[in-house]
Amino acid sequence: MSTTFTLNGKSTTLDADPAMPLLWALREVAGLPGTKYGCGMALCGACTVHLDGKATRSCVTPLSSVAGRKVTTIEGLQSKQAKAVQAAWIELQVPQCGYCQSGQVMSATALLEKNPVPTDADIDSAMSGNICRCATYSRIRAAIHTASQALKA
C-alpha cells in the first residue's frame, strides 16, 4: 500500500502499512529522523509535525490520513517564524538534552504562524502538550517572546 502526500514541499509517495503512525513512516520509511518518539499516545509532543500548517502529533496520526495533505517536519521548516524560533532557541541556549526540542520548535513555530504576539497564557496553552524532562520551559517561553519580537522588527 502506498500513500501520496506533500512532504516538506515535495510530492512524496511512501510504501508502507497505511495504519503505520506517520511518525514511524517519516523516520523509518522517509528517512527523516528529526521527529522524535516519546510516548506514542500524543501525550508528550516530541513527535510534533505540521499537518496543513497545524501542529499535529504524528505518533497517533495514521499514514493513510495524510494522503493528499501537506506535512512539514523539522527538516523542512522554512517560514520566517521558524527561522526566528530557531535563532531564538540558540540565542537563549534553550536545549539541554535536546530530544524534545524538534517538537518544541514545531509547536512554537505553529503558534507564531497563527499568533505573532502570544501572551504567556497563549504560550502555556500552545506549549503545555510538549513535555521537556530537562524542564527548559522558562527558556522556551522567553525564546518564543524573543522570536516574536524579532519578527516584529
Next chain:
Amino acid sequence: MTTQTHSARGSRRTFLKGAGGASVMALTIGFEWIGSVRRAGAAAALESGAPFAPNAFLRIGADNSVTVIAKHLEMGQGSYTGIATIVAEELDADWSQVRVESAPADAKRYGNLAMGGVQGTGGSSAMANSWNQLREAGAKARAMLLAAAANDWHVPVSELSISNGVVSHSATNTRAKFGSLVKTAAALPVPDQVTLKDPKDFKLIGRKAARVDAAAKSDGTAQFTLDVVFPGMLVALLKRPPLFGATVKSFDAAAASAVPGVLKVVQVPRGVAVIAKNFWAAKQGRDALQIEWDDSKAEKRSSTELMEEYRRLADQPALSARKEGDAERALRDATRKVTASYEFPYLAHAPMEPLDAVVKLSANSCEIWAGDQFQTVDQANAARVAGLDPQQVSIHTLYAGGSFGRRANPGSDYIVEAVSIAKANGADGTPIKLQWTREDDIHGGRYRPMYFHKLEAGLDARGQLTAWRHVIVGQSIIADTPFAAMIKDGIDATSVEGAANIAYAIPNIAVDLSTTKIGVPVLWWRVVGSSHTTFAVEAFIDEVAHAAGEDGFTFRRKLLDHHPRLKGVLELAADKAGWSSGPLPAGRGRGIAVTEAFNSYVAQVAEVSVDKDGHVKVDRVVCAVDCGTAINPDIVAAQMEGGIGFGLGAARFGAITLKDGRVEQDNFNNYRVLRMSEMPKVEVHIVPSTEAPTGVGEPGVAPVGPAVANAIFAATGRRMHVLPFPKAGDA
C-alpha cells in the same frame, strides 16, 4: 558557531575527510593513569586513516580544528561544552574551532577519577573530576604549540604570545594559526610540568561560551540512538514480565510471527523479543505475543502494603548512620518535642528518549551505539552476555535524550537486553536496535526507591534545638550490585546522604537506617539520596522552627555558623527573594530550603499561591548556588532551572505505585511530569568563587520540594507529609 561531531558512524573519519588532504597532521596529547602514576601520552604525526594515539583528550588538525575528546556523556547537563571550555581555556584556542567527540570505552584512559576509575558519568562529577586533568591537557598542548613556533621561527619562546587560536611573535610580526604548527609540535616531547593559568586570566571559563550542541538540538540534526540507522538494521521490542521477578513459562509466537515485517521471535533472559524490519512491525508483533509467565518468585505486594511495613520498621531497631551525643536522652529531657513522618513513592526517571541501544554482534566483536552513561560497566556486562572479552566490545557514545541516572545502572539492563537479543538472533553481525516504548520505561523498574522517614526533635526551654532523631526506611540502591562493597557497616551511603551529614549545629543527633529487601529494582535518580533526605530534613526543620516560634530562615541561619558556604547560599537566596520584607498576602506563601549535594551548596526560596479550592501555583523560585568555579554560568543557571522543574514535578505529581506487584502507571497520562504551564519563574544567583568546580547537574533538584512545601504551609497552614503532594480537594 561551533559544531559538534555527532555522527554515529565514525566522526573521526568524517573529520579526516573534512580536513581534506591526503595527509592530516595532528597533535595528540593526553595522560594515562596507571594507579596513581600519571604518564604523558605520546604525541604523534598521523597519516590519514591511521588510528590516532589512544590516550588523547585533544586533537588539533592541520585545518586548525581543535577536537576535544569527552569521556563523559552529554545528556543535557552541558558536559561537552564544559569539557571543551576547560581544554580550550588552557590551550587559548579559538572557541569557534572547537569540536567535541565522545571517547571510546576505556577505563584506563577515560575513567572517572571520582568513580575509582570506572568510566561513567554521574554524581554530578563530570567537571569536578576532569578539572585538573583537562586543564593540564590543554596547557601542555599550548606549551608544545609555543615550542613549535619558537622552533619554526627561530625565536625564543619567551617572546611569543598565544591567543584565540593564534600564536604571535610581535617583534617580527609573525603569526600562525594552530594548524600550521601541528607538524612540528607533534614531534616535540610532552612537557612534564606546565603552569596553569591564573584564574584572573580566564577568557572562556566563567563566561557564557555557547553550547557546542545548541544548534544541532534546535534544527533536528543532533543524533540520538533513536536516529542510528544501518543498512539491514532490524528493530527489536522486548516483552518483559508484568511482575518484577517473574519469568517466561511458555510462549506462543504464531500470531506475532504472522505480522508482516516480523522476522523472528526469540526468548532471552529478560523475556521474549520480537525482531522485525521496523518499529511498527515489531510493536504489532509484540502486541500479538501470547506469553504465560511464572510468577512464583515475583514481587506481588502493593506499595500501600510496603509503606505499612516501612512505618512499622521505623519503630524497630535500626543501624546507626550517625550518632553524636545522646539523642534519646535529650529528647526525654526536652521541654518541647516535635515529631513528623514523611512518605516518598517510587519514581521513574522517564527521560524523553526511551531507552534504546544498537548492537552489532558477531563471533568475535560486539559494537554498541547508545547514549551510554556507564561505558566500562556496560562493556563488561555486554562482554559477559556475548561471551567475549571486554576488549572485544566497543561503545560509541551518542547524545542521550535525558537520563537522570537511568542509563547508568550496574546491571546495564538495556545494553544486556540488546546484546542478548543480538545473540539469540544468531550473532551474525546484523545491526539490531532495541527500542523501549514509553510504557516499557514506566513499567520497567530501576526506580528511585520508596522511603519512609520518621523524625523527632527536642527543644529546650529557651527554644534551642537540642535533639534530632531521624530514622530512614527503604531499599538500598547498591545492595546486590558490584557496588555493594561500598556499603560500610550495613549503611548504604546513598540511602542517608543529605540526612546523616545534616549540617545544623545540634548537640545530640541520631540518624538510623533500616534497609529493606523488596523485589522492585531500584536505581539512583537525579540527586540520589538527597531526592528524599533533603525533603525530610528541610520540611522538618521548618516544623521545628515554627514550634520554636521562629522564622524558617533565621532559625536555619543560626545553626549554620560552622558551614559558611551553606550559610552563604541561604543568605543570598533569602536576600534576593526579599525574605526580610515579611510574609506575603493571604493566599500566598514563601518557603525556604537549603542543602549540600555533590559538594555544591544550593538554597531556594519558593513563592506559591493557593486558591480557595486548594489549587497550588508555584509562582517563583529564587535559587542561590555555590558550585566553586562556575565554568559556564549560563549552564549552571540552566541546570538550576531544569533541576527545579524536575524536582517540582516529582514533588507535585511523581509516583509509581504497585497494586499486587503490578505497576499502576503506564505513560505520561498517569505518570505526571511538570508541564510548561506549571513551571515557575526561576531566578538563579551564583556565588562568585575560585574554588575548584563542583556538581551542578543534580543539586538544584533537592531543595525545591521542601521549599514549596514550606511555602504551602505559610499560605495554608497545611504540612506536606506525603509525596507527591495531595491534589486539590484530596486532603
